[in-house]
Amino acid sequence: MPRPALRSRSLARKKVRLPSGTMTTHYSRRRPKQAHCGACGALLAGIPRVRPSDMARIPKSQKHPTRMYGGALCPACTKETIKSQFFKGSL
Amino acid sequence: MMDVGRICVKTAGREAGKICCIVKKIDAQFVEVTGPAMLTEVKRRKCNIHHLEPLPEHVKIAASATDEDVAKAMESAGLFQKFRLKMPTAEELKQKAARKEERAKASVAKAAEAKKHKEAAAAEAKKKDAEKKAETKKEAKPKAPAVKKAKAEAKTEAPAVTEEKK
Numbered sequence: 027m028p029r030p031a032l033r034s035r036s037l038a039r040k041k042v043r044l045p046s047g048t049m050t051t052h053y054s055r056r057r058p059k060q061a062h063c064g065a066c067g068a069l070l071a072g073i074p075r076v077r078p079s080d081m082a083r084i085p086k087s088q089k090h091p092t093r094m095y096g097g098a099l100c101p102a103c104t105k106e107t108i109k110s111q112f113f114k115g116s117l
Numbered sequence: 118m119m120d121v122g123r124i125c126v127k128t129a130g131r132e133a134g135k136i137c138c139i140v141k142k143i144d145a146q147f148v149e150v151t152g153p154a155m156l157t158e159v160k161r162r163k164c165n166i167h168h169l170e171p172l173p174e175h176v177k178i179a180a181s182a183t184d185e186d187v188a189k190a191m192e193s194a195g196l197f198q199k200f201r202l203k204m205p206t207a208e209e210l211k212q213k214a215a216r217k218e219e220r221a222k223a224s225v226a227k228a229a230e231a232k233k234h235k236e237a238a239a240a241e242a243k244k245k246d247a248e249k250k251a252e253t254k255k256e257a258k259p260k261a262p263a264v265k266k267a268k269a270e271a272k273t274e275a276p277a278v279t280e281e282k283k
Contacts, residue, residue: 105128112126117134
């Protein structure tokens, strides 16, 4: 039985064959899922699937597109938002 | 819809959300567009029609009109009040030009300084290399005669051995 800390189902398990021939299990934290558009739920590009501690180390420009609402809305929703904001007068 | 003089909003790019006027039709996909830059921050450049949202406003201008003509036409059509645009005064334009010149001068000076630093660093590196080479040469010189001596001794030994064998 693995030790209690390794029994959590939030850990990912990978079977590894050692050079000696025996099989062991390697445990690792699961990666976050891909970012989704806040309006329509489409997958967003340019956002790495990386744990929060690693996110803090990456430079800001490598974490989201340099576009209005980049990293928050997909390009189609951004366009619609810009249009609606202009016609409402809130741009 | 997308004809010369049509007023549009840019929906993509660094000027997204700004008003512009179509000045020339390039082909089925592209048009040339201008703010004019002094009114809205849209420079005179090529633009994809899919990145423009046409407005019901239309202005009477000749194809490839200058920025000043476009601004005059927009003023006479009453668009300054509608879109809350303001023509910059001569003073403001002067100040802008002066600031731009200052920034350009500063960047040129910065580049020159950076070049100086680079050249100085390269010269220092060269010096260090030369010094290192001189040192290694000095170390090698005393070794060389010693090696030669050893070789000469070996040669004299070898013929002695062969003579004995014979």
